[in-house]
Amino acid sequence: MADKKWPETWQEFNLGGMVFSPGNACEYHTGSWRDQRPVLDTSKCIKCGICYIFCPEGCISQDADGYFVADLDYCKGCGICAHECWPGAITMVEGG
Amino acid sequence: MSIIVENFDLYAPRLVDKEEYFSAGHRACQGCGEALAIRLMCKALGKDTVIVNATGCMEVVSSLYPTTAWKLPWLHVAFPNAASVGSGVEAGLKVLRRKGRIADRDIKTVSIGGDGGTVDIGLQALSGAMERGHDLLYVCFDNEAYMNTGIQRSGATPFGASTTTEPAGSASFGKKAWKKNVAEIMVAHNVPYVATACHSYPLDFMNKVKKAVKVKGPSYIHCLSVCPTGWRLPPEQCIKAGRMAVQTGIFPLYEVEDGKYRMTIETRELRPVEEYLKLQGRFRHLSEDEKKVIQERVNQEYKKLMNKVECLPSWSDLKE
Amino acid sequence: MTKRAGMEIAFAAAEAVALCKPDVVAAYPITPNTHIPEHLSDIVADGRIDAEFICVESEHSALSACCGASATGARTFTATSSQGLLFMGEVMPIVSAMRLPVVMAIGNRALSAPINIWNDHSDIMSQRDMGWISIFALNGQEVVDMAIQAFKIAEHREVLLPLNINLDGFQLTHVVEPILFPDQAEVDRFLPEYKPYATLHPDKVLSMGTLGMPEIFTEAMKAKDVALINSKKVILEVWKEWEEQFGRMYEPIEAYKTEGADMLLLTMGSMGDTAEVAIDESRKRKVSAGLLRLKLWRPFPIEELRNAVKGAKVLAVMDRAVSFGGSAAPVGAEIRAALYGEPDRPLIINEIIGLGGRDVTVGDFIQIVEKAAQAEKEKPEEAYEIYGVRGS
Numbered sequence: 001m002a003d004k005k006w007p008e009t010w011q012e013f014n015l016g017g018m019v020f021s022p023g024n025a026c027e028y029h030t031g032s033w034r035d036q037r038p039v040l041d042t043s044k045c046i047k048c049g050i051c052y053i054f055c056p057e058g059c060i061s062q063d064a065d066g067y068f069v070a071d072l073d074y075c076k077g078c079g080i081c082a083h084e085c086w087p088g089a090i091t092m093v094e095g096g
Numbered sequence: 097m098s099i100i101v102e103n104f105d106l107y108a109p110r111l112v113d114k115e116e117y118f119s120a121g122h123r124a125c126q127g128c129g130e131a132l133a134i135r136l137m138c139k140a141l142g143k144d145t146v147i148v149n150a151t152g153c154m155e156v157v158s159s160l161y162p163t164t165a166w167k168l169p170w171l172h173v174a175f176p177n178a179a180s181v182g183s184g185v186e187a188g189l190k191v192l193r194r195k196g197r198i199a200d201r202d203i204k205t206v207s208i209g210g211d212g213g214t215v216d217i218g219l220q221a222l223s224g225a226m227e228r229g230h231d232l233l234y235v236c237f238d239n240e241a242y243m244n245t246g247i248q249r250s251g252a253t254p255f256g257a258s259t260t261t262e263p264a265g266s267a268s269f270g271k272k273a274w275k276k277n278v279a280e281i282m283v284a285h286n287v288p289y290v291a292t293a294c295h296s297y298p299l300d301f302m303n304k305v306k307k308a309v310k311v312k313g314p315s316y317i318h319c320l321s322v323c324p325t326g327w328r329l330p331p332e333q334c335i336k337a338g339r340m341a342v343q344t345g346i347f348p349l350y351e352v353e354d355g356k357y358r359m360t361i362e363t364r365e366l367r368p369v370e371e372y373l374k375l376q377g378r379f380r381h382l383s384e385d386e387k388k389v390i391q392e393r394v395n396q397e398y399k400k401l402m403n404k405v406e407c408l409p410s411w412s413d414l415k416e
Numbered sequence: 417m418t419k420r421a422g423m424e425i426a427f428a429a430a431e432a433v434a435l436c437k438p439d440v441v442a443a444y445p446i447t448p449n450t451h452i453p454e455h456l457s458d459i460v461a462d463g464r465i466d467a468e469f470i471c472v473e474s475e476h477s478a479l480s481a482c483c484g485a486s487a488t489g490a491r492t493f494t495a496t497s498s499q500g501l502l503f504m505g506e507v508m509p510i511v512s513a514m515r516l517p518v519v520m521a522i523g524n525r526a527l528s529a530p531i532n533i534w535n536d537h538s539d540i541m542s543q544r545d546m547g548w549i550s551i552f553a554l555n556g557q558e559v560v561d562m563a564i565q566a567f568k569i570a571e572h573r574e575v576l577l578p579l580n581i582n583l584d585g586f587q588l589t590h591v592v593e594p595i596l597f598p599d600q601a602e603v604d605r606f607l608p609e610y611k612p613y614a615t616l617h618p619d620k621v622l623s624m625g626t627l628g629m630p631e632i633f634t635e636a637m638k639a640k641d642v643a644l645i646n647s648k649k650v651i652l653e654v655w656k657e658w659e660e661q662f663g664r665m666y667e668p669i670e671a672y673k674t675e676g677a678d679m680l681l682l683t684m685g686s687m688g689d690t691a692e693v694a695i696d697e698s699r700k701r702k703v704s705a706g707l708l709r710l711k712l713w714r715p716f717p718i719e720e721l722r723n724a725v726k727g728a729k730v731l732a733v734m735d736r737a738v739s740f741g742g743s744a745a746p747v748g749a750e751i752r753a754a755l756y757g758e759p760d761r762p763l764i765i766n767e768i769i770g771l772g773g774r775d776v777t778v779g780d781f782i783q784i785v786e787k788a789a790q791a792e793k794e795k796p797e798e799a800y801e802i803y804g805v806r807g808s
Contacts, residue, residue: 006162010635010642015576016515017161017628017636018614023119024622025158025165030121041236049110053298054335056132057120062110074120079332080325092332146616148484149625156627164623167615172625173483173514174506180477184442184484184492185616188469191439192490195466203618221480224473 012086026074030057034077036092039071046091051081108181108299113139122165123157127331129322129338130154130237133295136210137235137319138168141206141304146171146185150178150209154242155239157330179225179234180205186230204233204309209251211238215276220241220277226314228283233308233315236278239323247326251276254346256386256392257378257393259326264381274393283352284409290361291351295322296338300349300360307351320347328377340372345398354413357404369394418662419597425556426451428597429495429521429581430638431739432563433604434459434702439490439610442470442481446500447533448585449523453495467656472482474495475500479507479518486516487624491567494518497585498525498539505543510576512547513640514625517570520548521563524685525585534773535585537685537736540713541746547640549579549647550714552684554670556593557694558711559583561664564603569654573611575647582713586773589727598662606661606681668717669724673699677706678763679788680728684710684747687734687776688771694781705785712745718754725755730788731762736770744800765791766800775804780804 002049004012005064014020038051043065052068059074060081070081126161133225134154138145146169149155155172157164173181186205192198207225209218209219212371214236225232241259242248249259254275258264262271282290289311293301301319308315322338324331341347350359369391373379423431429452433441441460443453443752453469460469472478475496482492501522511518526532527539549569553559562581570579583589598606614622616796628636637673648668655666670688673695674680678799683691688709698705708724708731710717725731737744744752757760767784770776778802787796 003376004162005318007631008162008635010638013635013639014162015613016513016624017626019159019162019164019623019626020614022164022167022623025121025160025163026119027163028121028123030123033126047110049108051369053109054132054295056124056126056128056135056334057122058116058118058135059120060168060492062112068110071120076126078216079330080127083332084335143618145618146488159623159626161626161628161632164626166623167621169618169621169691170623170625171484171487171616173480173510177477177480180472180474180480181484183470183477184440184481184486185488186486187440187442187470187481188485188492191466191468192488194437197489198617199619213623220474221477224477227473228471377766407705412669 003072029073030076031073034075034096036077036079036094037072037075038081038090039093040067040069041089041091042067044087050084050086054080054084056080064089102272104184112302115139117167118158119165119167121163123160124153125325125331127324127334129295129334130239130340131157133237133301133319133321136295136298136302137305139277140302141168141204141205141309141392143168146189146203146205147272148178148205148207150213151175154208154210155242162323168175175213175233177221178207178209178218179221179232180211182234183228183230184331186232186320190215205231206233206235206236208237210243211240212226212242212250213237215251215278223285226282226287226316229313231312235317235319237321239321239326241326243323243326256382256390258381259378269382269386279316279318283355284345287314287316289351289353292318292347292349293319294320294338294349296335297342297349297361304351329375333375337372337375340367340375343367344372345394346372348398348401350401350405355408357401357408359405366398417599418602419599420594421597422592422594424451424590424592424801425559425583426523427455428556428595429559429563429583430455430559431597433493434465435598435600436564436567436607437465437468437491438493440468440470440473440482440485440492440586441494442478442485442492443473443494444475444478444496444500446475446497447758448525448589449495449497449521451589452521453521468678473505477731479504479511479724481659482518483507483511483514483516486518487616489610489612490609492518493520495521495523497523498527501539501543502527508543508546508548510759515576515643516578517576518580519566519570520580521591522580522582523585524582532772533585535587536771536773538634538738540580541737544714544746547577547644548714549644550582551579552582552713553588554686554688554709556588556591556595557664559588560595560597560661561666562657563621564598564607565654565658567724568607569647569651572650573613575643575650576613577643577647582685606657644715651688651712666711668712668720669712669746671724672707672709674706674708674724676704678704678708678729680708680725680731680732681781681784682708682710682751683734684713684730685736690776690778691781692716693778694785697778697782698785703785716750716754721751721754722758725762730766730792732784732788733764735766735768738768738771738802748800755782763791765796768800769802769803
């Protein structure tokens with residue numbers, strides 16, 4: 001799909017306003033919204049995946065070592081992961 | 097340490113399908129329970145699904161032209177018609193498959209809407225679709241008010257909650273009527289599978305979605321979705337609030353399969369409703385008497401439900 | 417083999433739609449169009465066509481279901497009138513903006529209140545700006561022909577817009593006329609299988625019905641306007657193909673005895689037949705009058721209108737609806753706007769007739785021709801008139 005400049009001309013407007021690139025919302029980095037970010041203490045993390053399952057952005061995923069880490073491009077800093085992490089491995093830290 | 101989910105659930109999340117069908121980059125508030133619920137539902141649905149979405153928070157935050165957060169085929173038309181558009185999609189897919197114009201495989205049509213688009217303005221279309229028996233799953237994401245337009249009262253707003261159109265003030269304690277029970281309305285429509293769910297019990301919710309998809313006919317899931325913005329609580333308590341709603345008996349999690357009621361999350365002893373109400377700013381104004389009224393009603397409704405669980409046989413068992 | 421049959425026009429419309437092999441029909445009953453979905457459901461029940469007939473619970477759901485079905489790539493049809501059309505109203509601009517080629521038959525009926533089940537054009541006039549192609553049928557043959565043409569026009573890759581065919585309630589829907597029906601083979605030759613531009617299917621994932629911010633909305637509206645304007649080219653092509661295959665001609669504005677006419681009447685819908693008789697009578701009495709029958713309402717045929725009225729001194733525009741408190745009735749206002757820039761335009765008088773099913777007679781048209789003649793001498797004070805209203 002050729003990249004169109006936004007906002008586009010009426011001729012470039014997709015027929016019927018359809019969007020043909022599934023999931024391209026990821027071009028917008030919601031990480032700029034936050035005022036606190038999750039910090040993971042790997043010594044406490046039991047790799048259970050609770051943080052991953054409860055993240056409304058779905059931005060937590062397993063790294064090469066199996067720890068669940070948040071993608072700071074999208075993390076809005078809601079703090080759910082820190083609140084739900086029962087071993088207390090995640091802490092919310094001030095600053096984006 | 098707070099009581100969380102059952103032991104098995106602590107370890108199972110990492111075994112869930114990692115594919116994300118609702119991409120990050122959507123514009124939902126931080127800590128949005130409904131966005132989480134959508135994400136979980138999509139994981140349970142898988143790729144052979146078509147989503148029909150009513151106007152509402154989720155539709156608006158996920159589909160800003162020229163972007164979309166959806167990695168499933170998705171259609172939005174208007175506010176009251178998720179179920180009727182869904183009926184059309186289901187009929188279209190059915191006839192095209194029959195005529196050999198699309199591949200011969202099962203594709204599930206799923207209509208989703210908020211409480212506003214389901215319980216109030218969308219109720220007619222939902223009732224019609226369920227009565228006609230389309231092979232359609234309807235999931236209501238209930239955040240208990242018209243959140244997208246600014247927290248106005250809906251038929252699903254609970255008693256005593258303060259919303260912007262029925263606010264608490266010196267002459268009013270908030271919503272005067274009780275929450276409309278659409279799950280029961282669906283059972284009355286003889287829908288073969290009806291369930292209540294909450295994103296705070298993710299595996300329970302996902303299992304229910306998977307079960308509903310297998311039904312060859314109508315099915316309905318009512319998913320309580322915590323809205324930190326509208327319920328006035330800190331975003332990190334989103335999951336906890338949902339948990340409390342279930343454990344106080346305010347929003348019990350059950351399923352009705354062929355008319356047989358079954359609790360899917362057992363709570364041996366209900367927590368006092370105060371533990372749920374105190375978390376949220378929308379209930380802050382309630383007096384002790386008003387909270388007592390709520391507790392009495394919750395106890396009564398829970399007994400009604402338990403009665404159905406214990407006494408009502410399945411519809412098939414009632415056949416001669 | 418073309419077959420000639422005497423049939424109630426609503427039934428005939430259903431037969432014509434059935435020949436087009438729709439995939440999904442979603443309709444709700446409302447007088448006077450009910451016979452259209454009823455007969456279609458008979459056809460489906462008898463297995464004559466393979467379609468999903470959804471007995472929806474409201475007109476809003478009817479058009480919504482058609483939206484959903486069309487988005488999957490199905491050929492869809494619905495029918496309604498009056499209040500039902502208004503109830504669909506919320507979805508009307510959405511279908512056209514989403515470029516879904518839904519075909520609708522409207523049995524034109526008066527809008528309430530008072531509730532009135534009989535014919536006028538107030539229902540379709542309320543939907544003027546919804547972005548649909550809008551065509552008016554004169555008689556039963558036109559209804560059948562236009563129904564078949566409708567799918568070809570709407571589904572054309574350069575159009576992809578919804579289309580409504582307007583037939584006067586009771587005056588046409590419940591009238592029995594002799595009609596020539598093409599057979600299935602002829603229709604199959606004329607109307608190709610629907611090949612949608614994009615569909616809802618997991619094999620090619622897309623999102624339909626997205627949110628348009630202010631940054632893009634103007635462009636979206638321009639695109640919609642251009643699409644509707646450009647559809648005229650395809651409509652004319654399809655009408656030409658129809659004429660080549662079936663021998664019956666269609667044009668946006670049909671002229672009847674207009675050569676050298678000083679006075680012209682302009683009608684839409686079935687009253688055009690009655691007006692024809694009045695013109696014949698007038699011509700017999702050496703009155704210089706002619707008739708224009710407007711078939712294509714949207715996209716409005718501006719060029720064809722300008723050409724059609726050249727040389728006329730007075731144009732009497734017939735309306736079958738009121739634009740309350742407006743500067744003219746709907747069609748009158750449209751005609752005046754289209755001719756405003758013309759250097760030698762005729763004087764326009766605007767007569768509102770036949771509201772709520774009131775009979776429009778040959779005598780009425782002859783009177784209107786006389787009014788037109790009078791207007792030339794003495795320009796009327798009022799911009800429009802409700803013809804025949806009792807009370808001064």
